[in-house]
Amino acid sequence: MQPEDVISTILKHDAKQTSYKFALVRAINDVALFFPYLRNPNKDIAIPLKLLAQYWVAYYWPFVNPNEPILQGTNTPDMRFRPQLTELRRIWEQINGGVSRPSDGFFLIDELRISRKRQTYGEELHRAFDESLTKIAQAVEQQPIKHAGPSSEPWTVFEKPKIYRKFDGSVVKIPGTQETDKCLIIEAPLWRTFQKRSLWIEALCIHEWALFGERVKQENQQKVHRCHIYRLLTDRPNKRIDLTWEKDCINNLLIEGKEFICPWTEKRITSGIEYHLDHLLPLSLYPINELWNLVPADPYFNSCIKRDRLPKLDTLQKAKPYLERAYSYYNSSEELSVALKDDVKSRFLTVSGKAKPYLERAYSYYNSSEELSVALKGDVCPSALANAVINFIDIVGESRNIARF
Incomplete structure (x- = not known):
């Protein structure tokens, strides 16, 4: 059969x-x-x-x-x-x-x-x-x-x-x-x-x-x-889980002088600038509140344009440097780095931790042997994570025929 x-x-x-x-x-x-x-x-x-x-x-x-x-x-x-x-x-x-x-x-x-x-x-x-x-x-x-x-x-x-x-x-x-x-x-x-x-x-x-x-x-x-x-x-979720802890940690990074960039509009987000924590995969699709799925974004675009849609592959590829920047900043935070490592480990096999030889696709997420060595030590490689997240979002969009922008 x-x-x-x-x-x-x-x-x-x-x-x-x-x-x-x-x-x-x-x-x-x-x-x-x-x-x-x-x-x-x-x-x-x-x-x-x-x-x-x-x-x-x-x-x-x-x-x-x-x-x-x-x-x-x-x-x-x-x-x-x-x-x-x-x-x-x-x-x-x-x-x-x-x-x-x-x-x-x-x-x-x-x-x-x-x-x-x-x-x-x-x-x-x-x-x-x-x-x-x-x-x-x-x-x-x-x-x-x-x-x-x-x-x-x-x-x-x-x-x-x-x-x-x-x-x-x-x-x-x-x-x-x-x-x-x-x-x-x-x-x-x-x-x-x-x-x-x-x-x-x-x-x-x-x-x-x-x-x-x-x-x-x-x-x-x-x-x-x-x-x-x-x-x-x-029935689909219509409310947001409390993200106070995540926003407080990101606000501390902004106060330190870190500058996030909205992955969709390229709006620069600095201390004092209003932003939303965007769920890359919308809550209405599945409530994933893992840190890799949360990035600072333009509040108007997030609430009025992106909403429950997923970005197209070319949009995701253009956003890669800004996702990588966000993950790099998370790595620099004592609190967020621990959370990011835990969340990545529970979702992706080789962005941190020992890479498995039977997962050939995973190796394409690393741009160099240096990046791969970071993962082998158990640390999160921002570039590889951005590649993995882009691939994940595109897979979900194709598999479930989600509206895209």
């Missing part, structure tokens, strides 16, 4: 008692899109179950609203992790002072993924989040991974997940994977299909999920209309 047929069969024809298989395919698809170094690999890919579980927190968030829970299957319980995720949502809403949006799960996983932001939350939220991930990871392995495919036999599409260290370098790992992480292996041809068909796969996942959800009787014996489920699954 061809990879495209494997995906469509799971989504459209597999027997389903819960929405787990939709969530599994959607999570693999998102991982394939948002980790840009793993393009066209010659080896299979290892995805930690805990990473898939993080995406599930976001996907299932709108269905554990304590005031309006929506069942996700015909079994009892419909979701093995419903109690844990419901408690996590309760704690999050208590912290934020009210009912959350359906898309707030995406904000939560982004906040707790970044170590410096995670530290700002209390132990109660940490514990609830970790308990949810543990329970979800168990469900991911025991049900959709095991039973994916039309056969009644288990493990016909995916191998049984194993601890990463047992693979002995035979697979490519997602950035941030630990030796003790249990991982799902995606064969290289299937991985390339996820990358090539990303937009189509996401659309089919959401469409089939909405149709399935409409058929599930709720506790009151009523059914939820597919349009409502579709709105919940496609």
Whole structure:
């Protein structure tokens, strides 16, 4: 069976008692899109179950609203992790002072993924989040991974997940994977299909999920209309996470005499000049608040022209010197350099840290052997990072057919 047929069969024809298989395919698809170094690999890919579980927190968030829970299957319980995720949502809403949006799960996983932001939350939220991930990871392995495919036999599409260290370098790992992480292996041809068909796969996942959800009787014996489920699954963030710490650090650089340049208008930004911290990848696409995704920009252009669009490749290439300048300044800041290194390490494999020989594309990001040696020492090379970010944004724009300027 061809990879495209494997995906469509799971989504459209597999027997389903819960929405787990939709969530599994959607999570693999998102991982394939948002980790840009793993393009066209010659080896299979290892995805930690805990990473898939993080995406599930976001996907299932709108269905554990304590005031309006929506069942996700015909079994009892419909979701093995419903109690844990419901408690996590309760704690999050208590912290934020009210009912959350359906898309707030995406904000939560982004906040707790970044170590410096995670530290700002209390132990109660940490514990609830970790308990949810543990329970979800168990469900991911025991049900959709095991039973994916039309056969009644288990493990016909995916191998049984194993601890990463047992693979002995035979697979490519997602950035941030630990030796003790249990991982799902995606064969290289299937991985390339996820990358090539990303937009189509996401659309089919959401469409089939909405149709399935409409058929599930709720506790009151009523059914939820597919349009409502579709709105919940496609809700997009419309608020900005607090970036006070980042702006304070950048303001200190401006006071020291550093001069940023807006990558889109070439407006010079010095101390006392108003600016926005632009999300290169817009929040409405995916809330990535990692430091490499934040650069000072012309406030009018950012809010009135760029908005939710992505720059075209030629625009990105013209912006490269200004992105490189910003990353160089971040490196010069004691606080920001640590944050930048952590954020880059969790997203890109070879902009800092030991470069991997099987990631041939990564070497093209370095302009000289000196730049590569910087990365091999574990430091962030601004030029290589700018190249990697440009490549990432262009991949996302092409894969998801985002409006561009």
